[in-house]
Amino acid sequence: MAKTEFLEKYLLYELEDIVGEENIVIDRAEMDAQSLDVWWVTRFLLSKETEIPKPLAIVFPRSTQEVVRLVKFANEHRIPLIPRGGGAGDVGGALPINGGIVVDMMKMDKIVALNERSLTVRVQPGIIQNDLEEYLNRKGYTTNHLPASIMTSAVGGFIGTNGTGVLSSRYGKMTDLVHQITVVLPTGRVFESLPVSRHSTGPDYSRLFFGAEGTFGIVTEAVCKIFPLPETRSFATFLLPGLSEGIEAGRRIMVTGLNPSVMRLYDEKDTNHILKDQFGLKESGSVLLIGFDGYRKIVKAQEEVAYGILESRAGRNLGEQTARAWWEDRYKSYYPPNDYIYYPWMMAVMDTVAPYEDIERIYAEMKMAVEEGFKEHQAEFHAHFSHWYDWGTSFYPSFLLKSYPEDEAEALRLYTRIVTACARAAIHHGGVLNEHHGIGLRLGSMMKEIYGDGYELAQTIKRSLDPCNIMNPGKLGLGD
């Protein structure tokens, strides 16, 4: 008897006892609707013959205890569990490629407690970030974690991918924004990390789960940092002569100790578009948007120094308008025109991060890899640099093909070749596979390449934590 039939006939009753009948879904329509994330491959396959992998069932646990019981059930029956949040990833991380049960965390969406003294909020992992943000805003606070997918994605997913929001240059990634997590380990034990994330009480084991993409356990609660809403936010738009000048100006701003909340530097291709569309300018160069937030006096002082640095690199201040307009519409980038992320245009975002001494070279290599390497397909490449640190920066490149082979296998092969070429351009010149979208399926095969023999550490951890290999198997390059 196939596992599906077995599940339906016998195991479903066990699942009902764990989460309740109303929290189990086995209908094809829901599985189809959940099968699409933002990955081009799943969108491409939507209209093709190939079926996107479907789970045996989708379950919605409502508590840590239910997750524990689910995990024990999965171990007993050797059934994979695939944790799922908002389903807004672009790497296939929540696809049930080995079958199993999707553990949809979206019914665990409570705000458990707000602590205004220590500036924390305790939440369940399925809370949509914008719901959390709206609640906090009413109280005078913010998470300062504002990714473009804020209206879709959940806290658990951000932890799973160690995500980054648009204000990360000042406020950091999820590892910087979460104090404590509760995780159900793949054996069903519960791990609650220490109440603070900076200590000398052994290694900070909680960090193991940031970026683990559900392969090491299921997060069931998190204590996140919150911040008072700033007195002011300021924005300015500068035009630098070129990308190099822009990167150098950005570097100087960061290493000087200034704290811009936002810096976005666009390469020449994107700049031409911005300048023409919004300023009616036929100039060339690199546009840089810069923003500060906080007390008015401090913002003004920082602006003065930062603008001086930009002007010293021949930057020209074009005013507030474009930068503020970007801020007002910042979530719109998640929803580019339908034909951009939809069949038939092939595209992917290949964000990476590297130290300053390497980042420009990586950009050049990646650009060449796409534009020269796939010239016959008229592949396009453009990028902007965001998420700046005092040691380096990330850039957010996209490749785009407006036409590609009709044949499904040929198209997927081409896609994989371009992704691999971009990834290697990064990892062979001091960068990493990804900055904040995660690895999932898209880049899993390259994890051993970037880590080399050192990846044995990750595999050892995985084997130790998950002896039955039930926790999101096949992802993160950890093997089946």
Next chain:
Amino acid sequence: MCRYRNPGFIATKLESVTPHGHGILLSEIDSGKRKWSAEIVDKIYQSPLGGECRQDCAYNWPEDEMTRHARAEIVNVQWAPQVVRGIAESIRTYGTPFGERNGWAKAHGGSSAGKGAEVLFLSGDAAEHLQPGILNAVSGLLDLFGVRWAAMENESPSGATLFDLGFVEEARRAASRLADQISRRKPTTIVTTCPHTLRALREFFPQWGVELPRGIDLLHTSEFFLRLLKEQAAGSFADPGVDRIAYHDCAELGRKLGVFQPPREIVSRITGKAPIEFHRCREKSGSSGAGSSMFLTHPQLSVRIAQKTLEGIPEPGAELLVTGCPTCKTTFQRALEATQSATGVIDVSELLAGALMPQTRTRSSKGGKSQ
């Protein structure tokens, strides 16, 4: 994307009831990968069509229009669910979705019934069955203000319900019949307590090429009564007896027709202060779950949606919730009864009638019909 404010997702956490999910399912059908099935069709009808998602959509994607078109296709290929076909059949036969004709107008025809009334009152196809107290409140107020008004026996449905469910041609025919009825009466003003009917008159009729006589004022009861309050001395208002009164913006009345202020102003005039606002209000108001007849097609989901919307009333909550729609009032009553809440629900006309004619005051019952 559209999960964030989609009422179905908020209530169920299911992807398949969101516009995103609908888009995926419809793409699969369009490409031939899937065929229509009872399961898929049911998902397409799990949407109140309130247009809430669009408010936060970067591209103002008309998700409700997409779903409405899908339903028309479903009806066309004869895959409409039994409950939906039943509603359409009932409207066809009785003029209401409830398997019985309206009879209120026969007994309460109006001060100028059949005698050239200036104001024609339309009750819509749901108020009499679900909330007859609203009709009594309206008729009382019209008489109190000395309006020369009439209601219509055998008032034809506006077609709005049929349109939402995918019966497009039948909707047009129903609308034409209503337009004929109106033309014969030649009112200067049409007043209705049903925002769906009002939207049909203002928006769908022109789209369908159904013409009304020129120059008729088309008003919601709140708009009409506010006008009268401003024009006439109505007397003093009796104390409503509660302190915390909230107002809910019905999707059809608010988001679709832009009528936000008149009900609020009526509440303010009565109580001396503005109503409590939901965290999301006006254009961004949450769904009551009643839209597109979901209180009939998916009653449990409809109540669940209403419960989630009620969570948007700021602490410490409201003693009374005022609505501008008979079906919104119904689903909120059911939602509050399910949680044994002490909060009452009342239509804005009932609130006004109770303030001006305290002897007729109704307090919302929980779940059942109002008096």
